[in-house]
Amino acid sequence: MKKHIIVFPGDGIGPEVVGQAKKVLVKAAEMGGMDLDMQEFPIGGASIDIYGVPLKDEYLKAAKRADAVLLGAVGGPKWDVVEPSIRPEKALLALRKGLKTYANLRPARPYPALLKASTLKEDVIKDVDILVVRELTGGIYFGRPRGIKEGKKGYNTLVYARKEIERIAKKAFDLAMLRKRHVTSVDKANILETSMFWREIVKGVAAGYPEVRLDHMYVDNCAMQIIRAPGQFDVILTDNMFGDILSDEASMLTGSLGMLPSASIGDRKGLFEPIHGSAPDIAGKGVANPIATIASVAMMLKYSFNRVDLSDVIEGAIERVLEDGLRTKDIDDGTGISVSTEQMGEEIVKRLGRTASQTGSGKV
Numbered sequence: 001m002k003k004h005i006i007v008f009p010g011d012g013i014g015p016e017v018v019g020q021a022k023k024v025l026v027k028a029a030e031m032g033g034m035d036l037d038m039q040e041f042p043i044g045g046a047s048i049d050i051y052g053v054p055l056k057d058e059y060l061k062a063a064k065r066a067d068a069v070l071l072g073a074v075g076g077p078k079w080d081v082v083e084p085s086i087r088p089e090k091a092l093l094a095l096r097k098g099l100k101t102y103a104n105l106r107p108a109r110p111y112p113a114l115l116k117a118s119t120l121k122e123d124v125i126k127d128v129d130i131l132v133v134r135e136l137t138g139g140i141y142f143g144r145p146r147g148i149k150e151g152k153k154g155y156n157t158l159v160y161a162r163k164e165i166e167r168i169a170k171k172a173f174d175l176a177m178l179r180k181r182h183v184t185s186v187d188k189a190n191i192l193e194t195s196m197f198w199r200e201i202v203k204g205v206a207a208g209y210p211e212v213r214l215d216h217m218y219v220d221n222c223a224m225q226i227i228r229a230p231g232q233f234d235v236i237l238t239d240n241m242f243g244d245i246l247s248d249e250a251s252m253l254t255g256s257l258g259m260l261p262s263a264s265i266g267d268r269k270g271l272f273e274p275i276h277g278s279a280p281d282i283a284g285k286g287v288a289n290p291i292a293t294i295a296s297v298a299m300m301l302k303y304s305f306n307r308v309d310l311s312d313v314i315e316g317a318i319e320r321v322l323e324d325g326l327r328t329k330d331i332d333d334g335t336g337i338s339v340s341t342e343q344m345g346e347e348i349v350k351r352l353g354r355t356a357s358q359t360g361s362g363k364v
């Protein structure tokens, strides 16, 4: 059956990296006998320039109807001055909410060829394979009441309903079953009632997964452990705000922002995007690293289309290109072969065929 994908290239380097990811996706789909239909729409600043809003209703509706959504990045100094209600970032919140993608998945696994690119010692990170599962549509980012009162106080509300915790916990345990069967639930249960409640419900969900080991960790300790001994983690399950911070921290174990993909999934839809922003400082120069976006497409094949085989083929091609020494500027320590955004995309496409016959890692 034909898969419908909505593509939002966005701003800055967004269109450059998405262009390469599309090439890889088309080739992988062709190899795997998948029929694709891609439609592209403006989002963020690009949409503000044309329509005066960061995301047209019509395009949000199209995204809701699609099987999966691929996003580049939004924002840039040009739109920092627009009124807050129509800022480019509003489009991201509208998409996440509209698609009901309540689980944000961010893998942090260093590529062997890039172990030296990390700011941490090679032996600390060499066996790292973490998946941060962040709750994405609840918690303090959405709780009400919120606001700033007469210039005297600012306030937000941290609230989680049982249902919200249960569904994200189930997602984390399901994913752990496909990995090393270890979940670390991160909270601040020594201080916050919401966290005490979170802990109780996670324990309840864990009872349905006897093969999975569950630990609880306070968020301050977790922030420290990710740097001290990241190899101890498999799946980190946490709320929206803690997850925002910890997933950035965990992903930096592996080096450049330009390498890191993400998936936001719900019960049916998926939104796939690199974790980096629109990088206005390098936009239009052809130097952006497209690997994060290409790896996001690999996540799409795995999580939205259940094609782990094709996802592995893309992951394998990325590993090959790095082993062969090809480097965009952000990961080039002077010893590699410098390539542009487009060359990196093309070289990955060339290696897809070569990795197809090998068995993939099967990693989630």
Ligand code: NAD
Pocket: 013, 017, 072, 073, 074, 075, 076, 077, 089, 092, 257, 258, 259, 273, 275, 276, 277, 278, 279, 280, 281, 282, 287, 288, 289, 290, 292, 330
């Ligand atoms: P950024 O991620 O865009 O850039 C941070 C640094 O990393 C820059 O030096 C940039 O050149 C570099 N970088 C990022 N991606 C790269 C890539 N693929 N290849 C090589 N180098 C790369 O973060 P920022 O500078 O804080 O934000 C720039 C704009 O992006 C802002 O408007 C911000 O609001 C927006 N933003 C959007 C998203 C999103 O769309 N999801 C996320 C973060 C920031």
